[in-house]
Amino acid sequence: MLQKFSPDLVLDSIYELNIKKLQDNGIKGVITDLDNTLVAWNDQQVEEPLKNWFKTLKDAGFKVCILSNNSSGRVEEFAALAGVPAVSKAVKPRRGGFRRALEQMELDASETAVLGDQLFTDILGGNRTGLFTILVTPLSQNEFFGTRLVRQVEKILIRKLKKKGLLY
Numbered sequence: 228m229l230q231k232f233s234p235d236l237v238l239d240s241i242y243e244l245n246i247k248k249l250q251d252n253g254i255k256g257v258i259t260d261l262d263n264t265l266v267a268w269n270d271q272q273v274e275e276p277l278k279n280w281f282k283t284l285k286d287a288g289f290k291v292c293i294l295s296n297n298s299s300g301r302v303e304e305f306a307a308l309a310g311v312p313a314v315s316k317a318v319k320p321r322r323g324g325f326r327r328a329l330e331q332m333e334l335d336a337s338e339t340a341v342l343g344d345q346l347f348t349d350i351l352g353g354n355r356t357g358l359f360t361i362l363v364t365p366l367s368q369n370e371f372f373g374t375r376l377v378r379q380v381e382k383i384l385i386r387k388l389k390k391k392g393l394l395y
């Protein structure tokens with residue numbers, strides 16, 4: 228059961244992503260969470276480093292899709308600024324949103340990675356879909372109140388995963 232919450236890789240931030248390494252492992256696309264993964268919660272700015280990050284991925288031939296549980300207005304506006312496709316109201320960890328993102332990118336789960344800051348949505352959903360899952364440290368403490376509650380349970384889960392050697 229715990230295995231489903233175990234990410235394949237843990238990074239401090241999206242900027243640590245090693246594109247070459249992903250390619251060597253047959254990864255051709257990245258599904259990325261939005262809030263607290265790409266930008267702080269509800270931050271609508273697409274700053275230069277983030278623009279460059281998207282460009283680096285695209286230049287390397289990667290397909291990218293934003294996958295967020297947030298509202299369509301928020302997500303679509305951000306996606307337009309970032310110049311990448313997006314799936315909003317994804318209801319992660321359910322698989323439907325992940326599948327829509329894969330369809331959008333025309334990739335199979337086995338050749339796609341997912342980046343996100345939450346075990347209960349991004350990592351659980353990604354593992355259930357068969358993606359390569361990458362956990363990043365949340366960018367800020369500022370979150371939707373529901374998420375703040377989930378974080379309390381997540382803390383316990385993280386402790387358990389570390390104890391079992393499923394999280395480093």
Ligand SMILES: [Mg+2]
Nearest residue numbers: 260262263344
């Ligand atoms: Mg998030």
